[in-house]
Amino acid sequence: MYLANEKRYETMQYRHCGKSGLKLPVLSLGLWHNFGHVTLYDNAREMIRKAFDLGITHFDLANNYGPPAGSAEENLGKILKNDFSSYRDELIISSKAGFDMWEGPYGRGGSRKYLISSLDQSLKRLGLDYVDIFYHHVPDEDTPVEESMLALDAIVRQGKALYVGISNYNAVQAKEAIGILNELKTPCIIHQPSYSMFNRWIEDGLLKVLEEEGKGCIVYSPLSQGLLTNRYLNGIPKDSRAGGQSVFLNQEQINEEVVSKIRQLNQIAVDRGQSLAQMALSWVLRHSQVTSAIVGASRVSQIEDSVKAVHHLNFSEDELIRIEEILK
Numbered sequence: 001m002y003l004a005n006e007k008r009y010e011t012m013q014y015r016h017c018g019k020s021g022l023k024l025p026v027l028s029l030g031l032w033h034n035f036g037h038v039t040l041y042d043n044a045r046e047m048i049r050k051a052f053d054l055g056i057t058h059f060d061l062a063n064n065y066g067p068p069a070g071s072a073e074e075n076l077g078k079i080l081k082n083d084f085s086s087y088r089d090e091l092i093i094s095s096k097a098g099f100d101m102w103e104g105p106y107g108r109g110g111s112r113k114y115l116i117s118s119l120d121q122s123l124k125r126l127g128l129d130y131v132d133i134f135y136h137h138v139p140d141e142d143t144p145v146e147e148s149m150l151a152l153d154a155i156v157r158q159g160k161a162l163y164v165g166i167s168n169y170n171a172v173q174a175k176e177a178i179g180i181l182n183e184l185k186t187p188c189i190i191h192q193p194s195y196s197m198f199n200r201w202i203e204d205g206l207l208k209v210l211e212e213e214g215k216g217c218i219v220y221s222p223l224s225q226g227l228l229t230n231r232y233l234n235g236i237p238k239d240s241r242a243g244g245q246s247v248f249l250n251q252e253q254i255n256e257e258v259v260s261k262i263r264q265l266n267q268i269a270v271d272r273g274q275s276l277a278q279m280a281l282s283w284v285l286r287h288s289q290v291t292s293a294i295v296g297a298s299r300v301s302q303i304e305d306s307v308k309a310v311h312h313l314n315f316s317e318d319e320l321i322r323i324e325e326i327l328k
């Protein structure tokens with residue numbers, strides 16, 4: 001039987017999600033890769049247990065995570081049932097709908113039909129009565145934003161999610177969606193955009209909107225899918241995301257220019273007494289508006305490494321200037 005580490009809340013830091021009462025760990029764990037049926041269940045289970053033992057209370061999913069789609073939710077459902085049934089109230093579980101999930105016109109997008117039926121399916125796979133946060137995964141030009149936001153509102157009122165959020169909305173789209181949800185008094189507390197040293201689009205307006213609206217920001221792929229770690233300093237390991245089957249990171253992306261930047265950034269990390277992954281996480285968390293960074297992992301040791309970022313989150317002016325020079 002799994003018994004969680006008694007000291008799990010001693011080191012992790014927690015930040016309020018915008019102006020809401022909900023706090024999230026500064027590092028959350030995402031189940032996009034390495035938690036589906038194609039990977040080893042025992043490894044997935046060990047990673048979830050270790051994360052929780054280290055104070056990571058938040059696990060992020062979506063309907064389509066796997067592969068196959070839905071299997072990450074099924075596996076987490078099994079792990080929750082086996083190991084975490086007495087810890088449900090210490091966990092924040094999120095899911096999403098928006099990308100392709102099932103055949104036909106109702107299996108993707110932003111319609112009320114899709115969002116509500118997809119969450120019903122997710123709850124079955126997870127074996128839960130409710131998720132803590134449910135997101136519209138991606139804006140849908142073919143659906144009026146009012147319809148998607150009213151669906152999120154209905155989901156909360158039906159008791160299927162405690163809070164809602166939006167993901168991948170740009171600054172203008174986010175402002176409009178948040179405006180509708182505020183009018184409805186729906187507890188929309190969070191936006192989930194991508195953000196890392198290699199992908200800085202949210203600095204150009206979105207962070208400001210979230211600050212003004214008092215919403216939290218949880219950033220995904222803060223390690224640029226593993227590029228901002230020690231994984232690719234010396235070639236492409238076979239057991240890495242780029243070396244494997246994932247269609248989201250390919251070998252061409254690991255070119256000479258990228259590797260040169262990674263090596264220079266790694267030197268700054270070494271000078272700071274951190275791993276490159278830890279520095280990349282500290283760097284996204286330097287914004288007070290960023291509530292949490294969702295990391296992925298393929299093994300327990302990566303989670304153990306990443307959480308140590310909390311020991312050194314601040315940067316000197318000089319370090320920030322050196323980093324800017326490399327990222328130019």
Ligand SMILES: NC(=O)c1ccc[n+]([C@@H]2O[C@H](COP(=O)([O-])OP(=O)(O)OC[C@H]3O[C@@H](n4cnc5c(N)ncnc54)[C@H](OP(=O)(O)O)[C@@H]3O)[C@@H](O)[C@H]2O)c1
Pocket residue numbers: 029030031032033060061137167168192219220221222223224225226227229230231239240241242277278294295296297298299301302303305306
């Ligand atoms: N809302 C959205 O549209 C959206 C889109 C994408 C992701 N997300 C969320 O964000 C989560 C994270 O995305 P991501 O997996 O791309 O994040 P990431 O943290 O940028 O990359 C994770 C990968 O980095 C490597 N890694 C992690 N920690 C490491 C460490 N300490 N040292 C060395 N390597 C390390 C591992 O690569 P290897 O596998 O090569 O070992 C791991 O799979 C997802 O699971 C999902 O929950 C959301």
